Amino acid sequence: xxxxxxxxxxxxxxxxxxxxxxxxxxxxxxxxxxxxxxxxxxxxxxxxxxxxxxxxxxxxxxxxxxxxxxxxxxxxxxxxxxxxxxxxxxxxxxxxxxxxxxxxxxxxxxxxxxxxxxxxxxxxxxxxxxxxxxxxxxxxxxxxxxxxxxxxxxxxxxxxxxxxxxxxxxxxxxxxxxxxxxxxxxxxxxxxxxxxxxxxxxxxxxxxxxxxxxxxxxxxxxxxxxxxxxxxxxxxxxxxxxxxxxxxxxxxxxxxxxxxxxxxxxxxxxxxxxxxxxxxxxxxxxxxxxxxxxxxxxxxxxxxxxxxxxxxxxxxxxxxxxxxxxxxxxxxxxxxxxxxxxx
Amino acid sequence: xxxxxxxxxxxxxxxxxxxxxxxxxxxxxxxxxxxxxxxxxxxxxxxxxxxxxxxxxxxxxxxxxxxxxxxxxxxxxxxxxxxxxxxxxxxxxxxxxxxxxxxxxxxxxxxxxxxxxxxxxxxxxxxxxxxxxxxxxxxxxxxxxxxxxxxxxxxxxxxxxxxxxxxxxxxxxxxxxxxxxxxxxxxxxxxxxxxxxxxxxxxxxxxxxxxxxxxxxxxxxxxxxxxxxxxxxxxxxxxxxxxxxxxxxxxxxxxxxxxxxxxxxxxxxxxxxxxxxxxxxxxxxxxxxxxxxxxxxxxxxxxxxxxxxxxxxxxxxxxxxxxxxxxxxxxxxxxxxxxxxxx
DNA sequence: GCGGGTAGTGAAAGCGCTTACATCACGCTC
DNA sequence: GAGCGTGATGTAAGCGCTTTCACTACCCGC
Numbered sequence: 123x124x125x126x127x128x129x130x131x132x133x134x135x136x137x138x139x140x141x142x143x144x145x146x147x148x149x150x151x152x153x154x155x156x157x158x159x160x161x162x163x164x165x166x167x168x169x170x171x172x173x174x175x176x177x178x179x180x181x182x183x184x185x186x187x188x189x190x191x192x193x194x195x196x197x198x199x200x201x202x203x204x205x206x207x208x209x210x211x212x213x214x215x216x217x218x219x220x221x222x223x224x225x226x227x228x229x230x231x232x233x234x235x236x237x238x239x240x241x242x243x244x245x246x247x248x249x250x251x252x253x254x255x256x257x258x259x260x261x262x263x264x265x266x267x268x269x270x271x272x273x274x275x276x277x278x279x280x281x282x283x284x285x286x287x288x289x290x291x292x293x294x295x296x297x298x299x300x301x302x303x304x305x306x307x308x309x310x311x312x313x314x315x316x317x318x319x320x321x322x323x324x325x326x327x328x329x330x331x332x333x334x335x336x337x338x339x340x341x342x343x344x345x346x347x348x349x350x351x352x353x354x355x356x357x358x359x360x361x362x363x364x365x366x367x368x369x370x371x372x373x374x375x376x377x378x379x380x381x382x383x384x385x386x387x388x389x390x391x392x393x394x395x396x397x398x399x400x401x402x403x404x405x406x407x408x409x410x411x412x413x414x415x416x417x418x419x420x421x422x423x424x425x426x427x428x429x430x431x432x433x434x435x436x437x438x439x440x441x442x443x444x445x446x447x448x449x450x451x452x453x454x455x456x457x458x459x460x461x462x463x464x465x
Numbered sequence: 466x467x468x469x470x471x472x473x474x475x476x477x478x479x480x481x482x483x484x485x486x487x488x489x490x491x492x493x494x495x496x497x498x499x500x501x502x503x504x505x506x507x508x509x510x511x512x513x514x515x516x517x518x519x520x521x522x523x524x525x526x527x528x529x530x531x532x533x534x535x536x537x538x539x540x541x542x543x544x545x546x547x548x549x550x551x552x553x554x555x556x557x558x559x560x561x562x563x564x565x566x567x568x569x570x571x572x573x574x575x576x577x578x579x580x581x582x583x584x585x586x587x588x589x590x591x592x593x594x595x596x597x598x599x600x601x602x603x604x605x606x607x608x609x610x611x612x613x614x615x616x617x618x619x620x621x622x623x624x625x626x627x628x629x630x631x632x633x634x635x636x637x638x639x640x641x642x643x644x645x646x647x648x649x650x651x652x653x654x655x656x657x658x659x660x661x662x663x664x665x666x667x668x669x670x671x672x673x674x675x676x677x678x679x680x681x682x683x684x685x686x687x688x689x690x691x692x693x694x695x696x697x698x699x700x701x702x703x704x705x706x707x708x709x710x711x712x713x714x715x716x717x718x719x720x721x722x723x724x725x726x727x728x729x730x731x732x733x734x735x736x737x738x739x740x741x742x743x744x745x746x747x748x749x750x751x752x753x754x755x756x757x758x759x760x761x762x763x764x765x766x767x768x769x770x771x772x773x774x775x776x777x778x779x780x781x782x783x784x785x786x787x788x789x790x791x792x793x794x795x796x797x798x799x800x801x802x803x804x805x806x807x808x
Numbered sequence: 809g810c811g812g813g814t815a816g817t818g819a820a821a822g823c824g825c826t827t828a829c830a831t832c833a834c835g836c837t838c
Numbered sequence: 839g840a841g842c843g844t845g846a847t848g849t850a851a852g853c854g855c856t857t858t859c860a861c862t863a864c865c866c867g868c
Contacts, residue, residue: 136613138824149848154826161827164846184590185537186824189528189853196571196591203557205749210553214546217574221584226571226591228539231560241564247527248539248569270479351749380753406548406694407748410723412755481854492818497856504857507816529854532823 137178139186146174157182196226197433198245199277201255203231206349206377207405208422209255212277215426216253223434225250232258239263246272251437253277253429254285256320273436275429278322286432287446290420292322295451296329297336299400299418300372302453304337306460308370308398313344314357314382315374323374326402330372342368347378354381362389362397369397370459376401376408376417379458383411394460404454414456421449480521482529489517500525539569540776541588542620544598546574549692549720550748551765552598555620558769559596566777568593575601582606589615594780596620596772597628599663616779620772621665629775629788633763635665638794639672640679642743642761643715645796647680649803651713651741656687657700657725658717666717669745673715685711690721697724705732705740712740713802719744719751719760722801726754737803747797757799764792 139157143150148167155161156171163171174180188194199216201209213229220227230245232238242259243266246252251273254264264282267274274285281287303311311334317327327344334341347357354373358381361367373379379401383393391397393413401408404419428447435441455461482500486493491510498504499514506514517523531537542559544552556572563570573588575581585602586609589595594616597607607625610617617628624630646654654677660670670687677684690700697716701724704710716722722744726736734740736756744751747762771790778784798804 140824150825151827151849152847155847158826162846167846181590183532183824185528185532186853187826189526189532189824189855190826192826192853194528204553204560205550205557207548207550207553210547210550213572214548214574217547217572218576221573226573226588228569228571229556229560230564230569231557233561245569247524351753377749380750383753405750406720407723407750407753410694410726410750410755411753483854493855494818494820494857495816498817501856505815505817510816526854529823530856532825532854533856535823535856 136183137180139180139182142171142174142178142180145178146170193437194226194248194250195224196228196249197251197253197430197437198228198230198249199253199255199429200230200232200242200245200258202258203233204229206375207407208375208403208420211422212255212426212429215423216430217426218423219427219430220434223430225430225434243267246270251275251433253433254279256322273433275433275436277425277429278320280321281444281446284442284444286436286444288425288429288432288449289322289447290425290449291451292325293329293332295418295453296326296372297332298329298453299416300330300333301336302416302455303370303372303398303400303459304333304339306370306398308368308460310342310366310368310370312342312361312368312371313374314347314354314361314371314378315344316346316348317344319346319349319374326372326374347374349375349377351377351381351384354378355385356381358382358385359388362386362391370394370399371397372400374402376403376405376415379415379417380407380411383415383458394458398460399458401458408454409456411458413458416456416459416461417454419452419454421451424449479526480523482523482525485514485517485521485523488521489513537569537591537593538567539571539592540594540596540773540780541571541573541592542596542598542772543573543575543585543588543601545601546576547572549718550750551718551746551763554765555598555769555772558766559773560769561766562770562773563777566773568773568777586610589613594618594776596776597622599665616776618772618776618779620768621663623664624787624789627785627787629779629790631768631772631775631790631792632665633768633792634794635668636672636675638761638796639669639715640675641672641796642759643673643676644679645759645798646713646715646741646743646802647676647682649713649741651711651803653685653709653711653713655685655704655711655714656717657690657697657704657714657721658687659689659691660687662689662692662717669715669717690717692718692720694720694724694727697721698728699724701725701728702731705729705734710740713737713742714740715743717745719746719748719758722758722760723750723754726758726801737801741803742801744801751797752799754801756801759799759802759804760797762795762797764794767792 139150139153143153156163156168217227253275256278268283276285276287278289315323317324331341345357347353382399401415401417404417408415482493486496499506499511560570596618599621611626619628619630621632658666660667674684688700690696725742744758744760747760751758
């Protein structure tokens with residue numbers, strides 16, 4: 123039983139600008155000016171203010187400041203959820219660039235749940251601008267945000283209204299990747315992923331079709347699947363039990379590819395001899411899988427950074443013409459496609 | 466050359482409570498009450514207010530509200546960086562639990578850079594409370610935060626001052642894991658990781674020593690290494706070139722273990738026959754490595770959720786006695802330790 | 809018929825800042 | 839020596855809410 127009487131449960135009230143002003147014998151306007159190095163303040167006065175600030179341990183209240191200035195100094199980023207290295211890396215890039223500009227970042231995961239639209243709208247009221255990731259919310263929300271003149275950048279999502287957008291190149295890389303598989307001589311190449319599930323996957327699906335068309339082959343339909351490893355394993359299990367099973371699959375992302383690897387192992391299929399597999403994203407684990415995964419690298423940090431920069435520009439300059447950026451991706455050939463590693 | 470004249474670059478000024486009041490023919494106090502279902506408002510009045518709100522598309526300004534009420538309805542979480550599934554999962558859990566309570570979450574990555582202390586202090590001014598992850602900031606900052614009476618929960622970091630703490634069990638599991646290796650009959654078990662780099666790893670190192678001591682063996686010194694895969698590969702390369710190389714290594718986390726796998730492959734060592742390897746965290750890729758990694762599962766989402774709950778409780782109840790929670794971990798035996806998979 | 813609750817509402821005082829504008833004392837210029 | 843630009847500071851009006859307190863009806867019981 124410790125005596126708690128000497129400890130206060132209440133958060134100590136911080137000193138206000140009024141107390142500093144009184145302490146320094148000046149007006150609050152002068153304190154404000156001295157504090158922010160704005161306007162003219164005589165050196166001697168500044169010194170007195172500084173001393174008062176130090177003695178009272180004064181820090182300006184952010185809410186008061188924000189209310190007076192009319193902005194938050196904060197931006198928000200909305201993503202489906204944080205699992206998987208892809209989202210977390212993009213967010214890290216976003217945070218990094220934002221912090222460098224003194225902007226705080228608020229995160230909101232929609233988890234694909236209903237009602238997240240309201241949460242996004244609410245987030246807009248707490249920030250100066252938003253970046254919206256892929257299919258987190260419907261176009262209705264984007265439109266509402268647009269109507270409210272919320273500075274917006276769409277990440278890995280086609281442009282809409284006046285919002286900026288940033289994305290990674292998908293279609294051409296998917297075409298090249300599929301072409302690579304075709305050159306290996308595989309006779310049937312499947313696609314696992316949901317072309318309607320996200321704009322990125324839709325593009326990859328298109329590129330996959332492009333390659334088939336380029337060599338005069340018919341494009342097999344996609345095996346629709348979620349994004350997780352378990353989804354990939356499930357889809358692959360179904361696919362591999364077919365009479366006419368493919369001898370190669372391009373997966374919408376690395377997680378799905380991991381699931382395919384797992385299913386193949388369970389079916390005692392050898393990769394890539396019995397089945398070639400490719401992924402997308404080049405997550406850190408990709409090079410350590412068995413076999414190392416052929417995939418496509420996305421500049422995840424840069425996606426986040428660039429989104430932060432566009433958003434910042436849009437907020438501070440009131441720019442209105444939408445800007446759209448497509449970052450390059452890179453084919454990463456390892457051995458799951460049938461190539462033999464150079465090392 | 467599109468005419469932009471009809472489009473305004475300025476964010477439209479939102480309706481204020483004054484306009485709603487005028488529109489509905491009531492006072493702002495009544496609007497405020499009606500809006501928040503606080504206090505008594507006659508049904509007819511409420512209806513008029515609601516209509517005015519709808520017509521003007523009014524949404525209360527969060528800054529005004531926060532300033533008046535004296536809190537932010539937001540909390541912050543500080544982490545070293547977001548890379549790796551561990552941090553992102555914990556943050557996801559934190560976000561999830563916070564969002565459920567209507568709290569926004571601000572994130573701050575320290576990236577281990579200098580001067581992050583000030584950023585953390587600044588974050589404290591933008592939020593109602595903070596959770597601090599592992600070794601993100603020094604004790605001086607924790608103390609300053611404590612002094613400012615900022616509600617604080619320490620995550621995967623030993624308690625300090627009056628802050629709450631949440632962590633996962635490390636020592637006993639590390640002991641069990643090492644013991645398991647010992648039972649396999651390995652004659653020399655190494656440890657890769659930095660016991661001083663994070664409190665968690667320090668505990669794991671202790672448990673590793675416990676097991677050695679329990680069987681009357683001397684504990685080899687740790688091979689100090691960073692957290693990344695590349696760090697692990699580097700450490701392993703050095704370790705494996707020793708004359709008296711170990712026949713098993715326990716790694717401080719799964720990423721390091723992946724690096725060891727890579728180094729072993731390069732050295733044409735077979736896992737687990739020539740070298741047994743264990744990790745920590747059970748990241749999603751762990752079960753898909755070659756061979757599947759024996760590791761220890763941490764309840765990452767729960768760590769984040771629990772931190773959010775403790776923080777929330779501390780903020781809203783002004784509780785002052787520190788609370789400390791240790792979440793259980795679980796040994797996950799796969800095949801990198803020398804076991805043969807049951808399937 | 810009168811005192812006293814009570815439901816409903818409004819006036820106004822904050823919350824802690826920023827900033828436009830007013831003020832004042834100097835030191836110049838012509 | 840009158841007029842004036844200028845540097846330094848203060849006054850006060852916001853920013854958009856919440857909340858206390860006072861006030862007005864109105865209804866009730868005795």
